[in-house]
Amino acid sequence: MRFPQIEISTTDIRMDYTTTKPQQRIQQPQADLKISQPAATLEINTTNPKLDINQDQLWRDLGMKPTGELIKEYAQIGRQEMLKGISRRVGEGNQMMRSAGKDQGRATIQGIAKQNHGPKRAGPYNIKFIPSYNAVKVNITPGTTDINIERNEPKIDVKVNKPIHQYTPGKVTGTIVQRPEVQIDVIG
DSSP states (O other): OOOOEEEEEEEOOEEEEEEEOOEEEEEOOOOEEEEEOOOOEEEEEEEOOEEEEEOHHHHHHTTOOOHHHHHHHHHHHHHHHHHHHHHHHHHHHHHHHHTTTTTOHHHHHHHHHHHHSSOOOOOOOOOOOSSOTTOSEEEEEOOEEEEEEEOOOOEEEEEOOOOEEEEEOOEEEEEEEEOOEEEEEEEO
């Protein structure tokens, strides 16, 4: 006995796919950056040095004195010389008066003339250094310098820009080229 048989045949589906690739573009714009550096504050304070030079004694040693002082000095020297002259003349007069009646008048006058005339030795000789030691007085007051620096921090302004993102998604489209089929036949 023969039993009927079932014969099943299938045809697979056939598809034609078309794909569009996705596209993605990312751009990162540079940040906006502003930097400024304020100048530092510099303050300098100075006091000037002072130099005092006193040459009064030097000029005195060289004979260059103030006019008032020279007048007083020469007046004193003149007075002393005048007193010496008066004293000398009084002495000479007394000398002539004592020898007046003794026939020595002529010899007395000759002796007085010899005393007043002729080379006079300046004495004693010595070396004098002009100007004298420490005649110029120097006094120095040093100056000062104070420096103050105040630095200023830099000013930084940053604006971060967001990235530019463009995305186009991909696409897949398909068309059926052959439809699926199932065929069942009974044999027998």
